[in-house]
Amino acid sequence: MQQGIFVILERLKHETHAAHMRLEASVDLPSRLRSPESYRDLLARFYGFYAPLEPRILARAEWAAHDFPIAPRAKVPALEHDLAALGYTPESLAALPRCTELPALTSFPAALGALYVLEGATLGGQVISRAVRGQLGYTPETGCAFFASYGRELGPMWQAFRAFLTNVELEQPASADAIVVGAHATFAAFGAWIASFEC
Ligand code: HEM
Numbered sequence: 001m002q003q004g005i006f007v008i009l010e011r012l013k014h015e016t017h018a019a020h021m022r023l024e025a026s027v028d029l030p031s032r033l034r035s036p037e038s039y040r041d042l043l044a045r046f047y048g049f050y051a052p053l054e055p056r057i058l059a060r061a062e063w064a065a066h067d068f069p070i071a072p073r074a075k076v077p078a079l080e081h082d083l084a085a086l087g088y089t090p091e092s093l094a095a096l097p098r099c100t101e102l103p104a105l106t107s108f109p110a111a112l113g114a115l116y117v118l119e120g121a122t123l124g125g126q127v128i129s130r131a132v133r134g135q136l137g138y139t140p141e142t143g144c145a146f147f148a149s150y151g152r153e154l155g156p157m158w159q160a161f162r163a164f165l166t167n168v169e170l171e172q173p174a175s176a177d178a179i180v181v182g183a184h185a186t187f188a189a190f191g192a193w194i195a196s197f198e199c
Contacts, residue, residue, distance in 0.1 A: 016117075051096075119158065
């Protein structure tokens, strides 16, 4: 049993490590936090990826068969809250470019791999939200709700997600490869989307 825990979580972490490093470099946090405008543009870029992708993960019918509350994992509302706090209107938000080269989530395990990427980003978000507060002064209320996702609940939320992935793998060992493939595809798509960011 313990081996299952080791396999999927370790595989995800180690096999996507290089992609994470590349993405972190593309995000280029120091330049993005140089001004309120460049921070707002970074959020707009995240929105352009999360807004089309997140519903494809959260709206999957398979969630009904799992005892895992998926609705509280939604982060698009926090992005919309931040962008509104930073001056976006519903019209300008709707006009933002959205990624069309999304990962092909052809199975539930592939969608779980994508969710792993979005959930893991909340760990980096904790680091980012501290930097945002320090350099630009934004709090979750005034423009940094997305990067501060889950707040004090971050640790328990991450652990619950890890436990869920482990259970899925224990119940369906064959799903592990598809989970990893989904995570790779999501890192690749997000990396390409962020790298094409020129505002
Ligand atoms: C400047 C940007 C970023 C920074 C500084 C950062 C930093 C971090 C940190 C500190 C962790 C925790 C590592 C640990 O405790 O072992 C982490 C984990 C993670 N991050 Fe990032 N991150 C950034 C961007 C992103 C983005 C944009 C994504 C995906 C959209 C992402 C996905 C992940 C994932 C999936 C993990 C979990 C790794 C695991 O399995 O333990 N990160 N990141």
